[in-house]
Amino acid sequence: MISALSLFDLVLIILLLWLAWHLLSARDLFRATVLFITYGLLMSLAWVRLKAPDVALAEAAIGAGITGALVLVALGRFGEAESDEAEPGSLWLRGLVASAALGLFALLGWAVWSLPTEMAGLKAQVFERMGESGVENPVTGVLLNFRAWDTLLEMAVLFLAVLGAWSLGEAEEPSMPAPGESLLALVRLLIPLIVLVSGYLLWLGETAPGGAFQGGAVLASGFVLLLLAGVRPIPSLMGWPLRAALGSGFALFLVVAVAVTGGSRMLLEYPPGWEKGLILLIEGVLTLAIAVTLGVLFAGGRPPASPGAGKRGEKR
Amino acid sequence: MTMSEFYFGYALFLLLTVAISLIRVLRGPTSGDRMLSAQLFGTSGVGILLLLGRGMEMPALWDVALVFALLAAVAAVAFVQRVWKSGEQKEAKSDAS
Structure with a gap:
């Protein structure tokens, strides 16, 4: 008899x-969007079944909290100009x-078939x-110690992504x-719950699946939620404090x-003995930097020059 | 039947309910129906993750379930705030034509 678990895997793959087929072939953009959100959540289950809970956690946080909202907002901006009835080629x-x-x-x-099993x-x-890594979770050990170089460059990529988005224009x-x-x-x-869980995931990264990226993504969904509720950011924080937070992860x-x-x-x-402290410091700052970066990318452009500040400048 | 088989069986059942709800994504008719189907998966996903966490003996999955539950509402808020109105207007228009 087939076990329930292999049936579960089979249904998941199907x-x-x-x-994937329906979201790529959907003509209605909204339908494709909903299928995409569901696809992200199902992917998270697939990572679970591949016994990669770290990736599942990141996929859940980014898929549920960020990309879903991002794609929906992009769709909202498209508005009526969506129906793209492209002629099928010959x-x-x-x-x-x-x-x-x-x-x-x-x-x-x-290529996959020829890999050794x-x-x-x-x-x-x-x-x-x-034992030398300073942490107990092997994934954190690899990401923040053995292959910290990769994570450092990932932070550079995130920073460059913000520069790219900001150079395109102001957030509407x-x-x-x-x-x-x-x-x-x-x-x-x-x-408050999002802030709490974000800190929890950050702290968890030392011993269990979690860490800066997961915590940062959860915190970023807090920013997304605030932006969606129309809560305006404090103008005095939109100048150098925002830029400092964006650069802080890579810089530190x-x-x-x-x-x-x-x-x-x-x-x-x-240096031996310092690993845990340094990793915790880096992860803490990274969490905030990643959260602010994702939040800013969700806003979709550089903060508009505030009219108040402009007027004050003119008077001088 | 072992206890973990029992958990996996229930997880499979929940996954099948998700599969059935996907019919609503395809059929609609309104964008609200489609969105709610995705939301249902947020809820079923929590159940599936809790069951798998027990069955696979991976307590880390409970944290994944926590994140699912916490953030499920974000996409719904994005939908209501940015898409819903224009979507309903569009449908009203296509009904009229």
Whole structure:
């Protein structure tokens, strides 16, 4: 008899393929959006079944809290200009595209098939030296110590993404209904919980799945919620404090990376005994930087030059 | 039947209810119906994760369930605040034509 778990996996895979097909072929953008949100949540379950709870947690936080809202807001901005009734290309062209896609699929399938089924990777080395990492969760150990270089560069990528978004223009003032009583009540209830859970996930990263990215994504959904409820950011914080927060993750990481160098130690090689403290410091700042970065990306542009500040400048 | 089989069986049942609710995403008819189907998955997802966490003996999944439950409302708020009105108007228009 097939076990319930393998049936679960089978249904999950069928659902993922079915959703992917329908969301790509949907002509109605809203339908595609809802399918995309569901797809993200199902992907989180797929990561769970692949026994990667760290990724599942990140996918849940980003999928439920950020991308869903982001795609919905983008759809709201499209408004009526959505129906894109593109003419399907000629049969010849479609055949060409289909065979190219099938060829790529076959190539990828072959690559996956030819992988050895039992692959330890670098797992043994990581577990052997976990004691030196300063933390107990191997994923955090790899991300913040053994391969901290990758995480440092990821922060640079996030920072560059904000620079790119800001250079495109100012964040538009969205037209939306005034928040009702229930929405305000929800925000009042959720924001403290979001802050709490974000801190909890950050702290958890030392011993269990969690950490700066998960905590940061949850905190960022708090910003998303505030923006959606029409809560305006404090203007005096939109100048250099915002920019400082955006750059803080990358900057602090870089400072630590360089500061620990010296003698026989290489870049990012924490001195023995300092690992845990340094990792906690970096993760704490990273959480805030990631949250602000994602929040700013959700707002979709640089903060508009406040009219008040402009007028004051003119008087002088 | 072992206890973990029992948890997996219930998780499978919840996943099947999600699959059935996807019919509403495709059929609609209003955008609200579609959105609520996605919201239902937020709720069922919490149940599935709690059951899998017990069955697979991975307590970390309870934290994933916590995040699911906490943030499920964010997409719904985005929908109500930014999409809903224009969506309903559009549907009213297509009904008239």
